[in-house]
Amino acid sequence: MTDAELIEKLKADLGDRVEIANPARRRLFLKVAPEHLVAVVTRLRDAFGLVFLSTISGVDFGATFEIIYHFSTPEHDYNLRTEIPKDRPHVDSITPVIPGAILYEREIQDMFGIVVDGIPDGRRLVLPDDWPEGQFPLRKDWTFVRPEEVIPGGKS
């Protein structure tokens, strides 16, 4: 199936819930509103065989977050993106549809402070347990001030 055919098929199936871009061969970028996310993922899994989630990336745009779900089938790569406002960072969990998404959802919770609603296990994943609340390292406004290097037993 060529890219153009696939896009036609996707458009026919999902209607105006998604915007589709095709920047390179085999690469599809689908944009979906956050409220349709789980429904679209379910439909894609059942009708298009998207069972394999590679990872979930988050990007900080200043006023909004973009979350990208990278799926792939043997023929195509699907990158499903959704944008959520920063002042209300909530997104629905896709773990009921794709169980393997759990670690990636925990990761974006840690790193961006995005609240994943309905996640079965919302503990911290990569950040230490004594990490202060409300600090999310991959947000653009979070900066790390490198402490002065202290060499034990000598001057720097």
Add this chain to the structure above:
Amino acid sequence: MRIAAFLPELLRHLFKKPATVDYPFKKLEVPKDFRGTPYLRPELCIVCRACERDCPAESIEITAVNEAEKRFRMVIHNDRCIHCAQCVDSCPTTPKAMQIDSLYELAADDRHKLKKDWVYVRAVMKPKAPAAPTASSEPTA
């Protein structure tokens, strides 16, 4: 499944020379492209700062000692160096002002001793001519 399938191989090795090298007493040669520690040939450096900009470990530091005399100081923090030799690739002069040696026994008990610095006068862009008469290279470390 076979009992003691490994036995012939094991017994064969009893009479073979060990595969390991008795390291501090015997040494292996390094390949010709080995990336050791970077060093500077100060008479060639045009202070373009390409190495400083591209160094992934931020271990090269160039500061002006005297702007008027065009004297500069380069410090290579070998305790931070990751031996990627990107500075050699980035260096625009021919021959390269940044060079890399092939020493590999770099352990030291004091990281301050690993710092190397050069104070030198900036070379002119055409390094094919013999070094400028004012160029005095004096490694101070």
Add this chain to the structure above:
Amino acid sequence: MSFQIPIGPQHPALKEPISLRMTVEGEVITGADIRLGYNHRGIEKLAEERNWTQIIYLVERICGICSHSHATCYVQGVEKLMELVPPRRGMYIRYLVAELERVHSHLLWLGVAGHEAGFDSFFMYTWRDREIVMDLLEMISGNRVHYAINTIGGVRRDIDEGQKAKILEGVAILKKRSEYYFHIGASEPSFVGRIAGVGMLSKEQAIALCAVGPTARASGWDRDVRKEDPYAVYDELDFEVATADSCDVLGRVVVRVKELLESYKMIEQMVKGLPDGDIVVKAPRKAKAGEVVSRYEAPRGENIHYIKANGTDKPERLKVRAPTLGNYPATLVMLNKGFIADIPLIFAAIDPCICCAERAVTLVSARSGEESVVTMGDLRRQALARSKNAPVKGNAVWPF
């Protein structure tokens, strides 16, 4: 009686820090939990402050064993962003190193599997033979671990005729040895008894939990980025995707040995068909705004980098997903109902490469079995207080 045993963050079976909390009843595992973050170095954040060239060496240091895979994955993404086409010869050398790295990684893994099963002779032999491929890599790139052969637009070191001959010679020896290991791995009864039927992961579970790489392929799910999304030179090479359907650790051994044999085939093809020409094109310092998803089949599975550029010499966002992370949910399923003795084997069978934060220590009190999370600062204070209060030992002097 069920009790918890902590495997890690420091444990002889783990070469890197990760914490597995096992609930066991006698020798049988009834529950498993995983805790990451002991090795988080903030590379994604760091990458946002570096320029395109510096990041090559940064991502190379995500992992020591598959260093080339991360660098290649990143570089091929950046080349797409910059619309560069590297010369054919450069591409061939880059993927030649990639396949050699796969050989080295799989041989290393075979040795580790042997060691985890207490089969040290196997471990020593595979690691001895791995030296051959390490020497080849050192000869091509200059160094043994971080090859640093990638640069944006090609590679940094060329191959001459003598080196080609040496590569072919080394691969011929390795081929013979790998076939021997295949034969031994399938026939030494104590080894097979340890790995057959251990760590079962059915195909349905592998798909649901998004397993990647040899773990997925050993469950009969033939996903391989090299085949399904042939990047660079892989559509010109003749190879097969190695799979097994036994779904256990033995299957993972078989898959990896088969992949070794496929890699030797590819190396020979690449060395023999090495085109002439340049090895590198000059890269611009800045990339146009845009985004790219770069996929690469690392020795451990699919490696995916998402790179977003904003028109400067630094990326807007670099997201790295190392293959091991994708295999953790599957590992927890595999561990369930296994024996304590199987923990290292099952965990090693996904070839874990742990890259992610440190700073918290979980203490399990031996007496009460209660857990308390203590920060590093507290621990240091406790240690200092204890050493201050401790009486000076009379015999704390060297006795001779």
Add this chain to the structure above:
Amino acid sequence: MAVLRTLLYLVVYPGIIFLFAYSTFCEWFDRKIYARLQNRMGPTHTGRFGLLQPIADFFKLLAKEDVVPEAADKRLFSVLPAIGLAVVSTAGLLLPVWNFDLAVPGWTSFPGDIIVMLYLLSLPTLVLFLAAWSSTNIFSTIGGARVLTMLFGYEVPLFLAVLSPAILAGSWRLAEIAAFYQHRPLLLLVNLLGFFVALIAVQAKLERTPFDIPDAETEIVGGTFTEYSGKKLALFRLTFDIELVVASGLLAAVFLGGFPGGAVLGFIQFVPKTLFVVFLLSLIRALTARIRVDQVISFAWKVLTPLAVLQLLATILLKGFLT
């Protein structure tokens, strides 16, 4: 004179000095063979050919910090290494190398000493279990449970295999068994099966691969030894080295014809025979992967014990045939 002889026997040969020196040599031999089988060098630089490496390791451990866990039973924890060492050294005294009179049983060689020796060799296992249990560490506890589980597996085949030559010789005294086979060397071949059963059981008793389950470092850290450090660990390691010597000496005395001819001739036979056994044990160690504890039990009861019983039956039938 008798007192001097006894003192020599207790202190020098085969007493504690000899056992210490020879057990470190056996450890060196084991390590060197193991390394050479794996195409490595093994100990090389301490002393000539690295001969002093085990002694250097021993003294290094003696100088290390000795940590006793707070929750442990301190008295038991500290005294167990010494008990283990004493037990195996006592077993070493019963080896019929010197100072025995075939006609007159003495305190170093008496009817039934083979049984005493087997029991003395079983005691270190119990010591190990107690050590593991008193450490209170979770890994040690698992290791201790594994020690006992394994004990139920290998002990029966070992006893059956070692006792069948004794039945054929018609004596419960090591020196007499050895003398019996010296007169009829061909009968040694009858016990070949028993020798291999005993060899594997001894491998399990010494907790070496494939039976190093109680201290499998990749599974349960140090297992039984997790909490032991410094001097106590050094003593435990020495215990295992001496146990290696004593067990290989027992096998050599029972299955390989013993060591006749007084102190000097006996010594000349003792060394090659025990080294042969140690070599075989090293070979097994290099040949196999560690198996699981349930596999040990099923292997011991389904394979080793039937083989040992077979050996016993063959011996009894042969004995009836001979007399």
